[in-house]
Amino acid sequence: MRNTLKNFAMGACAILLSGNFHLASADTSSDTEILLNWAENTYPSYFPTHQVTQNIDPWIFRHYPDTGIYAGINKNDGNVYVMGGPWGDNPAIISPLTDLIAQINNSGGNGGISACNTASAPAGMTYTQSGNVVNVTTNGRCIPLPTSNGFCQIPQQSSASGISILTTSNITSSAINGITITIPGIPNPFQSLVNNFASGKHCTVNAPAESTNLIVNSDICFDITNALGSLPESIPGILTITPPITFALKDTVTSQTVADCFATDAETIYNAFTNEVWIKKDGSFEKVN
Template sequence: MKNTPKKFAIGIYAIILSSNFNPAFADLSSDTETLLNWAENTYPAYFPNHQATQSIEPWLFRFYPDTGIYAGLNKGDNKVYVMGGPWGDNPTIVSPLADLIAQINNSGGNGSIPACNTANAPAGLTYTQSGNVVNVTTNGQCIPIPDSNSFCQTPQQTAASGVSMLTSTNVTSSAINGITISIPGIPNPFESFASSFASGKHCTVNAPAEATNLIINSDTCFDITNSFGSLPTGIPGVTITPPVTLALKDTVTNQTVADCFATDAESIYDAFTNEFWIKQDGSFVQIH
């Protein structure tokens, strides 16, 4: 047991020394979340039971009461420290944050929060979790629109959980910026696209227990200019001023149900078998 903390530090340094990299400017808050999530997923003996990140200048950190360990970033020097438990009462430097993030990304490390698989999440999305509430944001920036409107992918399950979970999305606000239609009597068709992008219901069979009763709040902005291809110009009543962006705020709620196939979901996914169904003409049809 005495050598285990050394293995943790050595494991991180081995990743750093295994390849060359060019550190880039990083969003400290987002990268700190990624690092601490990775630490929880990789070393649960030291960082058990997902904890919310706290901020006390100049620190962004998490405290794990079960082990008495602190882990976090000092924004003064952008280095990662650990303290408590086997590391003692004084902060111990692990490495610069940028170095660790680069190597986690290069090695395919899992920086997901417990409730969501965010491995394929687009760059620019920040995830935080406190209890059963997940917050997803682009921090006021507009990022390229992702292929999927699901920002909290269900982690693959290694065993059948027997839990069925219905996911519903409520769009609280949506707006298309960069396209204005001022033709009397004709509504802006792009506004309906904004609402429909995030709407819908989905059901998951064999869902993970930590995803039940989950609430996901999103405050995001996406650059959708390229989604329209070559935008026409000179159309009377239509003004296009790139970039064209989609701003969305919505709340996703999960609730357990007895049978996904008896719900009004538009699609069903089995997180254990990877089977997938969509509703066609009132019935669910399996997609192969």
């Protein structure tokens, strides 16, 4: 397998993956998304700009018109193929998809999403993309609470795109387990805390074109025991604490193009070209860097 990957890279490199994520087993379609995202991130000279995955039986593939290269998987034999550019006019077999996914899982690579900067994503969080939809999951496990609620951070851009994107988070469901307040009429304050962590509106100036109309679906769970600091003892009839304390969340973040971020009701604004950040304070935006 090591020789396969070495020859793959040296022979004009191309189509596989890597990431700081411990990916759970997935079906062919999701593994293909991971593979092709890795190819785009790792070998942009062959796979420039994010392309939509196409499905024409038995092929799942992406076409890169700038280089004339096709890359994908044949569902009948489970192998990865590339065609065009240095690979010529006929599909060239690379390796079984399962072998490449296993190698990626063991090596730790970047199977991130073109429209998202996933470099600082916590271990255990998996990203896949199909068209303009990004799915983020912790695969049914609860991982330590990250310091940021931006699970699809827009990467800094090398030039000004002139595109402004407003994102809105809509919580589908949320549940906190391990801590319960049983006083009638008093809501669980920890539930409000974690809901505020996940919700909000944010706007990006000079966003990449891939962010236009992007939809990010999250199905994640966090262990927030340490994040809550020192907890009081359980109080019979009032407070029940049974660590670990976890927070499960399902939400959808939608994006829309706007004329001016500063004319929106966003809570924060980020300029993806200059790396500047503004936070709304007392009704106006205040620059913080």
